Structures are given as structure tokens and as C-alpha cells.
Amino acid sequence: MKAALWLSAWMGLSVVPTAPAVVERESREGSPLLAATTSASPPKTAGTEPQTARKALEMSRAALKAAPDDARRREAEVRMKDAEAHFREARYADALHKADEAWALLNPPQPSNFTVEVDHDGGTTTVTHRQGPPVTVEAQHATRILAKGESVRVQQGTVLPEPPSAPQPLQPADKYRFTLKPTAAGLMGPVTLSWAAVEGATRYEVEVVPEAAEAGAEPVAPVRAVMGARQWALPALPAGRYRWTVTAVSPDQGRSVPSAPRRFELAVDALELNVKVKDGWQK
Amino acid sequence: MNGRRWPPLLFMVALATLPPGCTADEKPRGPAEAPLPPPVPRAHLRDLSGDVQIKRAVADEWSAARDELPLYENDKVRTESGASAQVVFANGSTVHLGGDSLVGIAESKLRTDVTVLRGRVDATLEKPATQSLSVTTPSATVRAGRKIEFQ
Numbered sequence: 253m254k255a256a257l258w259l260s261a262w263m264g265l266s267v268v269p270t271a272p273a274v275v276e277r278e279s280r281e282g283s284p285l286l287a288a289t290t291s292a293s294p295p296k297t298a299g300t301e302p303q304t305a306r307k308a309l310e311m312s313r314a315a316l317k318a319a320p321d322d323a324r325r326r327e328a329e330v331r332m333k334d335a336e337a338h339f340r341e342a343r344y345a346d347a348l349h350k351a352d353e354a355w356a357l358l359n360p361p362q363p364s365n366f367t368v369e370v371d372h373d374g375g376t377t378t379v380t381h382r383q384g385p386p387v388t389v390e391a392q393h394a395t396r397i398l399a400k401g402e403s404v405r406v407q408q409g410t411v412l413p414e415p416p417s418a419p420q421p422l423q424p425a426d427k428y429r430f431t432l433k434p435t436a437a438g439l440m441g442p443v444t445l446s447w448a449a450v451e452g453a454t455r456y457e458v459e460v461v462p463e464a465a466e467a468g469a470e471p472v473a474p475v476r477a478v479m480g481a482r483q484w485a486l487p488a489l490p491a492g493r494y495r496w497t498v499t500a501v502s503p504d505q506g507r508s509v510p511s512a513p514r515r516f517e518l519a520v521d522a523l524e525l526n527v528k529v530k531d532g533w534q535k
Numbered sequence: 536m537n538g539r540r541w542p543p544l545l546f547m548v549a550l551a552t553l554p555p556g557c558t559a560d561e562k563p564r565g566p567a568e569a570p571l572p573p574p575v576p577r578a579h580l581r582d583l584s585g586d587v588q589i590k591r592a593v594a595d596e597w598s599a600a601r602d603e604l605p606l607y608e609n610d611k612v613r614t615e616s617g618a619s620a621q622v623v624f625a626n627g628s629t630v631h632l633g634g635d636s637l638v639g640i641a642e643s644k645l646r647t648d649v650t651v652l653r654g655r656v657d658a659t660l661e662k663p664a665t666q667s668l669s670v671t672t673p674s675a676t677v678r679a680g681r682k683i684e685f686q
Contacts, residue, residue: 356664364663364679369655370672377651377674384679385663391675408674 272450305344307388307395308351309335314386314397315358317510321461321474328354343347359385366398375408396506405504416500419456420448423483439488440518444479445496446483450508453500457507458484463493463515576605576649577640578624585618586633606640613637614654624648628668628680631657647671 312332319325335350356471364384370377379389380403389396396404401490406412423446424430429522432440445458456479462472474494477484478501497510563619580587580600589600592609606622614620614636622630622638626629628648636654641647647669649656660666660680667680 359664362663364660365657365675366679367657368651368670368672368677369676370651370653370654374652377672379675379677382657384660387677389675389677405617406675410674412675425555483551 257261259479261440264296302339302342302344305339305347306350306357307338308348310395310397311386311388312355312397315355318386318399319358324357328357331357349419355385374403377408378401378405380524382522398506402501402506403503404506413505414443416450416453416502417505418508418511419450419453419498419500421496421498421511421514423514424448424514426514427516429519431521433521434491435488437488439490440520441488441515442485443489444483444485445498447511449482450500450502452502452505453508454503455480455501456482457499458496458503459510460486460489460494460496462489463495491518491520574607576607576625577643578606578622580604580606580612580620581623582619582621584620585622586615587618587620587632588613588615608640608642611637611639622649624668626666627662628658628660628666628671630658630668633657641669641671645677 254477295468309332311498312328312335316325316328316332319328325369331350331354335347335354338344338347338350362384364387365382366387367382368377369380370533379387379398381398381400383388384398386399389398390414391406392409394412396412396415398404404412423444430440430443434440445460447456450456457476458479459474459476461474472490475487475489493515494511495515499510500509538671545620547582580589581602583602585598587600588597589604589606590597590611590613592607597613600620606612612620612622612632613636614632617634618634619633622632622640624630626650630649631639636656638650638654638656639650649669650671656670658668658670658677658679660668663680665680667678669679670677
């Protein structure tokens with residue numbers, strides 16, 4: 253009996269592998285990270301680093317900024333608020349997950365296309381984003397995000413060029429009240445917005461967002477335009493209060509942050525009634 | 536008394552469990568002898584037009600490329616003026632090489648897919664939510680798609 257116990261112990265310790273050991277390698281192409289992060293219960297990645305979460309937040313913020321004001325954007329804004337709160341509390345995995353959800357909401361499937369051009373001596377790289385979600389460009393430990401239509405030129409051994417400064421709005425003055433006669437369709441205009449030139453900028457993106465429409469009026473969608481000039485004559489708009497910003501875009505430096513918002517109001521000019529009286533007309 | 540008899544008995548049992556025909560010259564079979572898996576191509580060449588050449592990582596000479604040629608780590612592809620080719624990666628992302636271009640297929644352990652040393656490439660991801668592509672040049676690295684941002 254004792255011998256049997258010794259034998260079985262000895263045999264049990266001498267385990268001979270029956271198959272070659274397989275060394276698993278992480279497949280970059282096959283790793284379904286997005287699927288994992290968008291699942292109902294996200295994996296809590298203990299090793300999520302702050303810079304990884306920060307980069308995700310930056311990407312999602314850029315996508316949020318470029319998104320039209322619709323239900324999808326509002327839902328994404330909620331996710332981004334959660335992401336920012338998690339980040340502030342150093343819950344980087346949760347921040348990453350929420351930023352990822354916001355990004356996915358704002359980026360329904362569409363192809364991504366960009367061009368990379370390297371000159372003959374390899375010293376200069378030009379990256380141009382053509383379509384789809386933003387891409388990142390890294391050089392000398394600095395990162396820039398390129399959205400549709402933007403490009404950046406990078407010289408070897410140099411840092412990425414600084415983005416242009418934000419344009420300074422000129423006209424109309426902040427909170428200016430326009431009193432105009434509406435058209436038959438109830439719209440008013442024209443109102444011309446203008447701003448100061450920004451060095452290096454070749455175009456300007458202007459966004460006008462309604463803040464408060466008159467009671468009973470139809471909700472108004474934001475209006476946007478990309479201008480080569482430094483002014484924009486707005487299309488006729490319904491009465492109400494509006495907020496506008498302008499962003500400078502440079503072919504070499506990328507885009508600026510939006511300008512400080514300005515506001516204006518469109519008010520209906522009071523009707524002038526002329527009533528015929530005995531001795532003529534009375535206003 | 537009985538205890539002295541057990542070690543020889545155990546030795547005999549151990550000998551009996553050895554596989555027959557195993558000589559001193561033979562190396563024991565194990566994981567070290569398992570054949571190496573064949574290298575997995577990182578991409579394929581497609582839609583070749585004009586003079587397109589390839590240089591394998593282990594070769595010294597350039598040779599004419601052909602359609603559907605698999606591309607492995609550190610292989611290089613070049614196009615002459617007026618030529619073009621498409622590099623299709625395993626995840627479906629594609630890099631279109633214009634004329635007079637030179638690119639290298641990056642090692643999979645690096646955080647990039649293709650290195651552009653000269654010329655112009657147009658990169659496309661049909662499903663950027665699930666695909667990724669990283670293009671490196673002597674001056675910069677461009678990352679597209681979602682996944683790679685969070686790695």
C-alpha cells in the first residue's frame with residue numbers, strides 16, 4: 253500500500269506534456285477591441301493609462317464638435333459628460349468606455365480615407381484627411397487630430413505646427429438687436445457676420461445656433477458655412493436669439509479653436525398702421 | 536528492512552515507463568521540436584499597373600511583383616513613375632500606391648502597418664469602427680480607425 257502511494261505520487265509529479273506548448277500572440281488585426289468596449293458590460297481594463305483615456309476623450313470631443321445638433325449628438329454629449337466625470341475621478345477605463353460610446357454614436361459606419369505624401373528626400377510629410385472619422389498625426393511626441401478636409405505638413409525633426417489662433421468676431425456687436433420686417437414667409441434678413449483675419453487661415457467655418465425662438469415658432473436648425481471671405485451674409489432666419497462662432501482653418505496648421513461666442517437677436521419691426529381720419533392720415 | 540527494498544523497485548518501474556527504442560543519441564521529443572508555423576502574410580498586393588517591384592526582407596535584389604503576392608514583415612514595394620498598386624492588409628484596410636513610391640511593410644510588433652519612404656499613398660478603411668491602419672513616414676505617424684487609438 254505504501255509502495256502504491258509512493259508510485260502514484262512520483263507518477264503524478266512527472267507530468268509529460270502530450271502536445272507542444274502554444275505561445276499565444278496578440279493579433280493586432282484580430283483583436284476586436286471596439287466590440288469589447290461597446291459591449292453592454294465593458295471590461296474593466298486595469299491597465300488603462302491616463303494618456304490612453306485622454307486621447308480617446310480628445311477624439312470624441314473633436315467628433316462631438318463637428319457633429320450636427322441632433323438627437324444622436326445630444327446622446328453623445330451625455331456619454332461624454334460621463335466620460336469626463338470618470339476621467340476627473342481617475343477611473344480611466346470607465347472614461348475610455350464612455351468616450352468610445354460617444355464616438356461610436358457620432359460615427360456611423362462610413363469609409364475613412366486619407367492621403368500621405370512624402371517628398372523625394374523624405375524630409376517632408378503632408379497628410380490630408382479626405383473622408384470619414386478623424387485621423388491622428390503624431391510627430392515629435394505631439395499629436396494633432398485631422399478632420400475632413402484638413403491637412404498638415406510636417407518637416408522631419410520638427411514639431412507639428414501650432415494651430416491658428418481663433419478669429420476675433422467683429423460685427424455685429426455682442427447681443428445686438430436687429431429690428432427687421434419679416435418676409436411673407438416670416439423670415440428676416442439679411443444679417444452679415446464679419447470677423448478679423450487670422451494669419452495662415454485660408455477659410456473660416458461659421459456656425460449660427462438658435463438659442464431661443466419666439467413662442468410658438470418652429471424650432472430652427474443651426475446654419476453653417478465654410479467661407480473664404482471674412483464675412484457671411486446669413487440666409488433669412490426667423491425671429492429669435494442666435495449664438496455664433498467662427499473657426500479658422502489653415503492648410504498647414506490645421507484648425508483653430510472656435511471663437512468666443514457672440515449673440516444677436518432678430519426682432520420683428522412693429523407694424524405701422526396708417527388710419528385715414530378726417531383731415532388726412534394718422535399714424 | 537522493507538524500506539531498503541523500495542528504491543530499486545521504484546527505479547525498475549521508472550525504467551519500464553520509458554518509451555522503447557529511445558537511445559542516448561536521440562533528443563527527447565517536446566515543444567522545442569515542434570515545427571515553426573509558416574509566416575503569416577501581413578498584406579497582399581493587388582491591382583498592379585505598370586512597373587511594380589518587390590524586395591523581400593531576406594533578399595538583396597528587387598524583382599517584378601505580381602498580383603496577389605503575399606507581403607511579409609520588412610518586405611518593400613516600389614512603383615516606378617506612372618505605375619500603381621494596392622496593398623491590402625489582413626484586416627481589409629487598403630493602401631493605394633501612386634507612381635514613384637516606396638513603402639515597407641512594418642513588423643507586426645511595431646505599432647504601425649506600413650512605412651512610406653517616398654511618394655504618395657491613399658489609405659482607405661471601409662469599416663473604420665472595426666479596422667485600423669497606421670502609416671509611418673520619416674517625419675510622422677498617421678493613425679486611422681478606432682481600435683488603434685485605444686491600444
